[in-house]
Amino acid sequence: MTIFRFALKRILRDKTNVLFLTLFPIAAIFLPTAEDGWPLLPLGYQYFGILLLFVSIRLTSIMIEDRQKGVVKRLAAAPVSHFNYLWQNLLAFSVIMIIQIIIIISGGYAYGHELYEPWNLTILYLVFMFTAISISLAWNSLYRSKESSFLIFMAVIVLMALLGGILFPVEMMPVVFERIAVIFPTYWLSEGIEWIVFGEDRGDFLFINGVLLLYALFFLIIGSIRRIS
Amino acid sequence: MTIASIKGIVKRYKHQIALDYVDLDIHEGEILGLLGPNGAGKTTLIHCLMGIIPFDKGVIQLFGQEGAVFHHENKKKMGLVTQEITVFEELTAKENLEFFAGVYGLKGEEKKQRVKEALEFVGLSSKAKQTPNKFSGGMKRRLNIACALTHRPKLLIMDEPTVGIDPQSRNHILDAVRKLKEQGTTILYTTHYMEEVQSIATRVVIVDQGQVISEGTVDELINNIQHEEKILIDVNDATMIPIDRLKSLEGVKQVQVNGSVIQIISNAGAGNLDRALSIVKETSGVVGIQAEKPNLEDVFLTLTGKQLRDGEDDPS
Amino acid sequence: MKELATIRFIGIRMSRDFITMILLLGVPIILITVFSIILGEVEGLSGTPIRDETVVLLVLGFQLFGGAITMNYVHQDLFAERKNRLLSLPMNTTLYGFSIMLAGIIYSILLGIILITYTTMVFDVNWGNFIWALLVITLMSSLSSIVCLVFTFSVKNFKIAERLSEVYGVGMILLAGLFFPMPDNALINMFNDYVNPLMLAYSSIDQVRSGGLSDGWLYAALLSVLILIAFGLLLLTGRRRMP
Numbered sequence: 001m002t003i004f005r006f007a008l009k010r011i012l013r014d015k016t017n018v019l020f021l022t023l024f025p026i027a028a029i030f031l032p033t034a035e036d037g038w039p040l041l042p043l044g045y046q047y048f049g050i051l052l053l054f055v056s057i058r059l060t061s062i063m064i065e066d067r068q069k070g071v072v073k074r075l076a077a078a079p080v081s082h083f084n085y086l087w088q089n090l091l092a093f094s095v096i097m098i099i100q101i102i103i104i105i106s107g108g109y110a111y112g113h114e115l116y117e118p119w120n121l122t123i124l125y126l127v128f129m130f131t132a133i134s135i136s137l138a139w140n141s142l143y144r145s146k147e148s149s150f151l152i153f154m155a156v157i158v159l160m161a162l163l164g165g166i167l168f169p170v171e172m173m174p175v176v177f178e179r180i181a182v183i184f185p186t187y188w189l190s191e192g193i194e195w196i197v198f199g200e201d202r203g204d205f206l207f208i209n210g211v212l213l214l215y216a217l218f219f220l221i222i223g224s225i226r227r228i229s
Numbered sequence: 230m231t232i233a234s235i236k237g238i239v240k241r242y243k244h245q246i247a248l249d250y251v252d253l254d255i256h257e258g259e260i261l262g263l264l265g266p267n268g269a270g271k272t273t274l275i276h277c278l279m280g281i282i283p284f285d286k287g288v289i290q291l292f293g294q295e296g297a298v299f300h301h302e303n304k305k306k307m308g309l310v311t312q313e314i315t316v317f318e319e320l321t322a323k324e325n326l327e328f329f330a331g332v333y334g335l336k337g338e339e340k341k342q343r344v345k346e347a348l349e350f351v352g353l354s355s356k357a358k359q360t361p362n363k364f365s366g367g368m369k370r371r372l373n374i375a376c377a378l379t380h381r382p383k384l385l386i387m388d389e390p391t392v393g394i395d396p397q398s399r400n401h402i403l404d405a406v407r408k409l410k411e412q413g414t415t416i417l418y419t420t421h422y423m424e425e426v427q428s429i430a431t432r433v434v435i436v437d438q439g440q441v442i443s444e445g446t447v448d449e450l451i452n453n454i455q456h457e458e459k460i461l462i463d464v465n466d467a468t469m470i471p472i473d474r475l476k477s478l479e480g481v482k483q484v485q486v487n488g489s490v491i492q493i494i495s496n497a498g499a500g501n502l503d504r505a506l507s508i509v510k511e512t513s514g515v516v517g518i519q520a521e522k523p524n525l526e527d528v529f530l531t532l533t534g535k536q537l538r539d540g541e542d543d544p545s
Numbered sequence: 546m547k548e549l550a551t552i553r554f555i556g557i558r559m560s561r562d563f564i565t566m567i568l569l570l571g572v573p574i575i576l577i578t579v580f581s582i583i584l585g586e587v588e589g590l591s592g593t594p595i596r597d598e599t600v601v602l603l604v605l606g607f608q609l610f611g612g613a614i615t616m617n618y619v620h621q622d623l624f625a626e627r628k629n630r631l632l633s634l635p636m637n638t639t640l641y642g643f644s645i646m647l648a649g650i651i652y653s654i655l656l657g658i659i660l661i662t663y664t665t666m667v668f669d670v671n672w673g674n675f676i677w678a679l680l681v682i683t684l685m686s687s688l689s690s691i692v693c694l695v696f697t698f699s700v701k702n703f704k705i706a707e708r709l710s711e712v713y714g715v716g717m718i719l720l721a722g723l724f725f726p727m728p729d730n731a732l733i734n735m736f737n738d739y740v741n742p743l744m745l746a747y748s749s750i751d752q753v754r755s756g757g758l759s760d761g762w763l764y765a766a767l768l769s770v771l772i773l774i775a776f777g778l779l780l781l782t783g784r785r786r787m788p
Contacts, residue, residue, distance in 0.1 A: 047724075155576075158572075159579065281632040309633040313626055319558040320558060328554045332634045
């Protein structure tokens with residue numbers, strides 16, 4: 001578990017990272033609930049998916065750094081498999097994001113927000129967290145510089161949030177946009193949130209999480225191909 | 230004529246002394262090799278000389294003027310080749326040179342001509358319109374040098390210009406330095422590769438821990454530490470050699486015959502190789518000669534008690 | 546004034562900086578396009594189409610980030626890898642810093658003009674008076690560059706300066722209520738009315754668009770006061786940090 005331990009150490013040693021990782025979920029708890037009935041959950045919970053995407057791209061960027069600095073090459077020469085390197089890093093990222101999820105859910109509960117089904121919301125965030133990490137992993141594999149990757153992904157996040165129905169209800173959009181919205185994982189997150197609020201068929205919730213996990217698997221496969229240089 | 234004179238320079242970084250009362254003269258037309266391990270204070274000295282950083286004590290005289298390191302008129306007569314590659318990655322090789330030529334005040338046709346010459350000089354004419362991010366390490370280093378040449382500086386300061394490049398590019402750069410000297414440019418060349426200094430420098434200054442510990446030509450430095458010269462001549466027939474004549478040569482301390490090899494030990498600086506050889510050749514054929522002589526590495530080792538590449542990172 | 550002549554080269558460098566170009570031009574074009582399509586022709590409470598409001602705010606909002614290129618170039622050339630070489634040149638580094646700032650402002654204005662033209666021609670967004678819009682864009686771009694440089698000079702760690710510039714951009718957008726409505730708090734309202742450059746710029750354009758030239762001037766004047774204050778801070782911090 002050396003790689004896992006050091007991935008955690010590296011992330012937590014960067015003070016801006018620590019600030020960013022703790023302050024934002026806490027701030028999200030205190031965002032108000034919309035007055036006009038949409039978003040359905042308090043704003044901080046509606047936008048938490050966007051935060052998960054931001055956090056995952058920031059965390060996974062240490063793997064680009066490893067590639068830039070030749071650490072991946074060095075590890076390839078060491079008796080450690082690429083699979084080991086990958087899952088230990090992903091585990092470190094997941095641990096940090098799970099803590100954030102616990103903070104926001106328990107914080108919201110304590111603050112008195114109406115979260116409908118906090119346990120199911122936790123499951124939804126956890127599943128989306130895996131999707132977010134996989135997307136970031138795949139995205140980073142396209143770049144050589146972590147700065148470019150991060151900056152362009154910020155724009156992609158805004159677009160995904162916009163077109164996936166996190167910022168606007170999908171129903172408000174033109175028909176074409178409404179149709180293509182399903183291809184964005186963010187659409188399934190907002191569908192999940194809707195299920196949590198209205199809680200209909202449990203099968204729907206499973207289906208939504210299933211789609212998100214499929215996305216996670218797809219991007220994980222793309223992102224896990226070893227790129228040494 | 231002295232074009233730069235450094236007297237008693239002291240530079241401190243908090244509690245660390247980077248330059249400790251350094252005295253140094255740079256004479257017109259010479260290639261002065263500034264030799265020292267990493268962290269010796271070479272780069273700090275250069276930065277003080279170029280007016281990039283202030284120093285705490287001492288005087289620097291440039292082109293006969295005192296305290297003139299920050300004057301733009303003097304900067305125009307100088308060029309700095311930085312240790313790092315400091316060209317603009319987004320500009321083509323030609324645009325890089327045009328930028329620096331413009332800052333040095335060149336204009337119009339003259340600027341065009343100088344840019345063209347500089348590109349030719351470093352062998353990058355065919356790459357003029359390419360951006361450096363497509364260049365090899367050696368090509369980038371050459372462009373890095375060319376950026377300091379368009380204004381034809383009187384004093385060119387080269388801070389480790391060959392770090393991390395292949396031998397072919399290194400030779401190209403060393404040849405370019407020799408050519409610049411022939412054209413009348415004075416060069417201060419810092420490095421921790423003693424082979425480079427040995428091959429191009431007309432004079433060498435050795436610095437360590439912020440102090441000048443020795444200076445002179447390569448031969449002078451070597452002679453300073455050498456106590457005796459040893460010549461070994463392998464001959465066809467040792468019995469015919471006039472040992473007495475060899476012993477009578479000036480400075481010879483001892484002559485010994487070991488089988489077919491004649492060993493001649495003289496005082497340091499006696500320079501008996503030619504004379505001994507002509508005496509031996511009169512009576513016998515020569516099969517091989519070996520003159521054991523220390524090099525700059527030995528000089529450094531003797532003076533500081535450590536190898537040239539032992540040092541730590543430069544504090545600057 | 547050979548320092549000013551370097552603007553040409555700084556401009557060439559900026560124009561070849563494709564990542565910045567994507568972020569400051571490509572991304573806004575995509576976002577504006579998506580927003581414009583989603584919002585359609587819906588009219589807001591004031592009678593102005595919501596699309597016109599949102600698009601103008603978006604274009605002005607991206608101007609808040611225009612200073613990033615200025616701060617990056619100043620950092621690279623005067624504080625990082627190229628510092629020693631540029632300090633060894635016979636030029637005034639403060640003037641060179643100003644040249645970078647000027648080039649950054651012009652670059653940001655040009656991107657603004659492209660965005661105004663695009664939104665006018667493709668989505669028929671009403672910017673009111675083009676010259677006025679240009680003036681406001683110029684003020685926003687100048688403010689952004691100056692503020693970003695103040696950040697660069699105020700903190701030693703450039704990464705923190707970059708984060709501060711992001712906080713400046715995102716913070717103003719957030720306070721303007723572009724992500725979600727801000728609570729009706731007197732302090733936030735006062736900040737948006739008199740300090741938030743995004744709201745000042747928008748109000749100035751909006752007033753001129755609806756015929757209130759004097760109010761338009763007032764908001765532009767407030768924006769100029771911010772620029773003057775920021776410039777004062779720039780001189781103070783710059784004097785301390787400029788090499």
